Amino acid sequence: MRYLIETKCDGVAKKFNDVINQRDAATRWRNEKPSLEALLTIADKFNCSLDWLITGKEHEIFINDELNKEIKQVCLDIKEIMELNDEVIVLMLKNYLESLKIISRRNFINKPFSQK
Numbered sequence: 001m002r003y004l005i006e007t008k009c010d011g012v013a014k015k016f017n018d019v020i021n022q023r024d025a026a027t028r029w030r031n032e033k034p035s036l037e038a039l040l041t042i043a044d045k046f047n048c049s050l051d052w053l054i055t056g057k058e059h060e061i062f063i064n065d066e067l068n069k070e071i072k073q074v075c076l077d078i079k080e081i082m083e084l085n086d087e088v089i090v091l092m093l094k095n096y097l098e099s100l101k102i103i104s105r106r107n108f109i110n111k112p113f114s115q116k
Contacts, residue, residue, distance in 0.1 A: 001029045001053075004046050019045055036079050036089045040072050050075070051097045054090060071096075 001016075005026065009015035013026035020041040028034050034042075043050050050071055051057075074096075078089060 001026065001034075001042070004042070004048070008046055033086060034090070035086050036075060039090070039093075040075060043068070043072065050093060054094055054097065 005011060005013055005016045009019065017023050017025050020038060022035075022038055022041070025034065025038045025042075028038065039050060039053055042048070043053055049068055075089070075093065078092065
């Protein structure tokens, strides 16, 4: 997030909060308690992947725009269905991303994710 504030918001945390329309997003991130809505909004507004936001690194698998949209929808579905706190949801996303990496390494994914 520090990178996004520095490069996209002229180093101003308030500007970052204004862009994603959440007044305490930068503070919550520094305290390691970002909301799921904030993660989804940041990924959308700053055109970055959820895996980069959560882990701070790009992984070996390529998450294209279509897959990123599907991941966002899954996150919204999880939020809607279950009444979990943000920390549990972030942990679930991290586990899901790790699963995708493992599957990708084993070459189980031979076609684009969006094909059914």
